[in-house]
Amino acid sequence: MLILSVESSCDETAVALVEDGRRVLTDQIFSQADLHAVYGGVVPEIAARSHLEVISILAERALIAAGVTRADIDAVACTYAPGLIGAVLVGVNFAKSAALALGVPLIPVHHIRGHIAANYLAYPELEPPFLCLAISGGNTMLVDVRDYTDMRILGQTRDDAAGECFDKSARVMGLGYPGGKPIDDLSRQGDDGRYDLPRPYVGQNPYDMSFSGLKTAVINIAHHCEQTGEELDKAGLAASLCRAVSESLVGRTMAAAGELGYDKIAVAGGVAANSRIRGDFEAACQKAGAKLFIPPLKLCGDNGAMIGAQGYYEFLAGHTADSSLNAYASMAL
Ligand code: KG4
Numbered sequence: 001m002l003i004l005s006v007e008s009s010c011d012e013t014a015v016a017l018v019e020d021g022r023r024v025l026t027d028q029i030f031s032q033a034d035l036h037a038v039y040g041g042v043v044p045e046i047a048a049r050s051h052l053e054v055i056s057i058l059a060e061r062a063l064i065a066a067g068v069t070r071a072d073i074d075a076v077a078c079t080y081a082p083g084l085i086g087a088v089l090v091g092v093n094f095a096k097s098a099a100l101a102l103g104v105p106l107i108p109v110h111h112i113r114g115h116i117a118a119n120y121l122a123y124p125e126l127e128p129p130f131l132c133l134a135i136s137g138g139n140t141m142l143v144d145v146r147d148y149t150d151m152r153i154l155g156q157t158r159d160d161a162a163g164e165c166f167d168k169s170a171r172v173m174g175l176g177y178p179g180g181k182p183i184d185d186l187s188r189q190g191d192d193g194r195y196d197l198p199r200p201y202v203g204q205n206p207y208d209m210s211f212s213g214l215k216t217a218v219i220n221i222a223h224h225c226e227q228t229g230e231e232l233d234k235a236g237l238a239a240s241l242c243r244a245v246s247e248s249l250v251g252r253t254m255a256a257a258g259e260l261g262y263d264k265i266a267v268a269g270g271v272a273a274n275s276r277i278r279g280d281f282e283a284a285c286q287k288a289g290a291k292l293f294i295p296p297l298k299l300c301g302d303n304g305a306m307i308g309a310q311g312y313y314e315f316l317a318g319h320t321a322d323s324s325l326n327a328y329a330s331m332a333l
Contacts, residue, residue, distance in 0.1 A: 001074045001315070004059070004098060005308030008051045008091030009083025009111045010137065011035075011042045012301065015058040017066045017073075018308025021117075022124055025066035027305040028058040037177045041167065048086030055094050062304075070102055077107040077311025079114060080321075081331030082138070088327035096323050105320045107311040112139055112333055113151065115268040117310035118299040126293055131262040133253045135277075136269035136302075137163035137178070140249075142207050142256055143333065145266070148313035151333050154256050155207025162245055162271045165211035169218040169241055173234055184274050187238040192276075194236025195221055197244040207252050214244055242276035250280045254288060266293040273300040 002025075007014040016027040032050045036042045063069065078095030079088060092108075099106035116132045128145045131154075140163075141156035160168075163180055170179020175186070197217050200210040218241055225232040257265050265285055271277065272294055285292040299306065314320075 001312060002068065002072055003107070003308040003311050003315075004062070004073045004076045005109075005304045005311055006055070006076070006078040006091045006095045007111075007114070007302055007304045007307050008055065009079045009088050010302060011047050011087075012303070013051045013054050013058060014302065014304030015055065015062045016304030016308050017062050017068060018121075018305055018312065021309045021312025022120055024121055024305040024308075025068065026062050027303050028062045028065065029303055030054045030058060033178060040171050040177050042084065044084045044086055047084055048090055051087055051090035055090060059094070059098070073102055073104060075099070075105045075107055075311070075315055076102065077109050077307050077314070079111045079307055080108040080325060081110060081328035083111055083329065085327060085329045088329070092325060092327040096325060100323060105315065106322070106325060107315050107319065108321045108325055109307045109310050109314055110331060110333060112136075112141065112143075113149075114306040114310045116143065116145060116151075116266065117313070118268055118295045118303070118306040119266045119293045120309045121305055122295040122299055123293050126264070126266070129262070130264035130266050130293070131253065131257050131260065132266040132268055133249060134268045135162045135249065135271035137161060137167065137271075139269070140209055140211070141333070142253060144260060149317040149319065153333055155205055155209065155252065157209045157211055158202055159210050159212035160215055162211055162249065163269070165215045165245060166241070166271065168215050172219045172222040173232070173237065180271060180274065183238045183241060184276070186235050187242040187276060190233065190235030190237070190239030192239040192243040194233055195240040197240050199244060199248055207256055209248055209252065211245070211248070214241070214248075242274060246274070246277045246280045249277060250284050253281075254284050257288065257290060263290045264293065265290050268295065268300070270301045273297045
């Protein structure tokens with residue numbers, strides 16, 4: 001089954017062609033990062049306009065790159081939630097029009113389910129059930145993936161997402177937007193014990209997380225240096241931050257895996273590209289005798305292929321929509 005899949009929830013426009021949920025024929029991605037960099041973060045209006053400008057071109061390019069015609073497409077899938085509402089709407093409306101014009105089913109896909117499904121593309125042998133930590137710019141959650149379309153959130157951030165913590169910390173350190181990668185790169189030259197950063201604990205649910213206190217601590221250190229003239233050890237701060245975020249995530253994930261008896265642990269989302277987090281998960285899974293699934297870097301960030309992968313399983317579960325489909329800024333998993 002060939003699915004044309006569309007992603008437009010934030011600042012990447014992507015159109016992919018995916019076969020049977022597992023084989024990527026092409027994934028055309030346009031990153032808007034340069035458009036937003038000057039503002040230090042994503043400007044929703046600019047994001048929506050940019051999606052509109054490039055989405056049809058990416059779809060045309062996808063057909064050419066995959067060597068297929070419109071008649072070969074069996075269904076159209078799109079991210080319909082969560083995300084920046086204007087941005088998501090562009091993808092949903094494009095997908096609705098394409099499905100109508102082609103006379104094929106329309107499949108709505110939850111963005112975080114898509115991130116989790118990126119692992120199906122990277123690991124053909126991976127099947128639910130497994131535990132997945134989904135860490136991106138807008139969401140951070142620990143998910144019990146009981147089946148392809150049956151998921152339960154075990155814990156999530158009470159405030160900022162892990163990616164937001166990286167992006168805002170990078171801004172105050174003058175590292176630009178998006179900040180996760182520059183912090184990751186810089187951290188490799190720094191001492192991860194240089195700054196004492198908090199490891200927030202959230203009461204009631206041990207699997208819930210919090211990153212706003214960590215972000216504030218980084219901002220306070222940077223401001224303190226600015227005000228007193230003390231030199232900021234940026235590499236040390238980057239390394240200390242990566243360590244603090246990683247320890248917040250890895251410990252909880254391994255504890256949940258132990259409690260639920262999972263020996264298959266997946267990680268997904270843009271922040272899964274972080275080298276410290278990847279390394280710490282490798283070590284923790286090896287120690288626990290668990291198998292780690294973590295997508296290659298190109299499948300960690302937003303892409304169209306992950307929507308086609310999850311879209312396939314949503315279709316098999318009978319989850320299709322008609323042209324009344326709407327876009328939503330937030331939506332339960
Ligand atoms: O999954 P994604 O592309 O978009 C959302 O769905 O939100 O994630 C983007 C986030 C940004 O916050 C970005 O700074 C972060 O992923 N990121 C990283 C790294 N690469 C991207 N964070 C830490 N280390 C990285 N290497």
